[in-house]
Amino acid sequence: xxxxxxxxxxxxxxxxxxxxxxxxxxxxxxxxxxxxxxxxxxxxxxxxxxxxxxxxxxxxxxxxxxxxxxxxxxxxxxxxxxxxxxxxxxxxxxxxxxxxxxxxxxxxxxxxxxxxxxxxxxxxxxxxxxxxxxxxxxxxxxxxxxxxxxxxxxxxxxxxxxxxxxxxxxxxxxxxxxxxxxxxxxxxxxxxxx
Numbered sequence: 001x002x003x004x005x006x007x008x009x010x011x012x013x014x015x016x017x018x019x020x021x022x023x024x025x026x027x028x029x030x031x032x033x034x035x036x037x038x039x040x041x042x043x044x045x046x047x048x049x050x051x052x053x054x055x056x057x058x059x060x061x062x063x064x065x066x067x068x069x070x071x072x073x074x075x076x077x078x079x080x081x082x083x084x085x086x087x088x089x090x091x092x093x094x095x096x097x098x099x100x101x102x103x104x105x106x107x108x109x110x111x112x113x114x115x116x117x118x119x120x121x122x123x124x125x126x127x128x129x130x131x132x133x134x135x136x137x138x139x140x141x142x143x144x145x146x147x148x149x150x151x152x153x154x155x156x157x158x159x160x161x162x163x164x165x166x167x168x169x170x171x172x173x174x175x176x177x178x179x180x181x182x183x184x185x186x187x188x189x190x191x192x193x194x
Contacts, residue, residue, distance in 0.1 A: 021039065021043070021085035024038055024042075025076050039072065040069050046090070051068070055097055055100065068089065141183060144176055145176045145180035151166075
């Protein structure tokens with residue numbers, strides 16, 4: 001399991017300096033397209049994974065990811081620096097996901113043949129086996145467990161930041177995170193998940 005999450009630092013490293021993301025958002029508010037491209041490069045995997053955790057459909061997650069960056073372009077002037085900028089970006093993504101789910105009135109299961117191309121972006125260390133484990137994780141974990149796990153592992157958000165973003169208590173976030181890790185560990189050891 002640790003080898004799986006060892007592939008994520010290339011994306012997480014792009015998110016660790018909130019000052020860079022803040023500066024990019026300021027430049028985007030001044031209509032700087034290059035800054036939007038850079039923000040997209042740094043955050044697209046986190047946004048895609050977050051959307052995928054809600055929608056469970058790769059194509060819908062890609063659409064919401066694109067819509068998220070369109071909304072960022074349109075609303076960057078409204079961004080106010082409070083905490084980590086990724087929280088603001090993921091809040092936009094969350095709202096778009098919820099709107100899409102309301103429109104569909106149902107969620108669609110993630111097709112098994114979906115290879116999650118966004119997980120491989122700019123991450124050459126992500127092997128086919130790692131993508132397979134990620135795919136299984138999407139199937140084994142409950143939606144809320146998957147969401148908390150991906151937010152922590154891929155975006156690097158702290159548990160209290162995840163609690164604020166998802167509007168759930170911190171102890172709930174911690175229990176979902178540890179439950180997800182336990183399920184993945186059991187799955188990787190060959191046992192049935194609980």
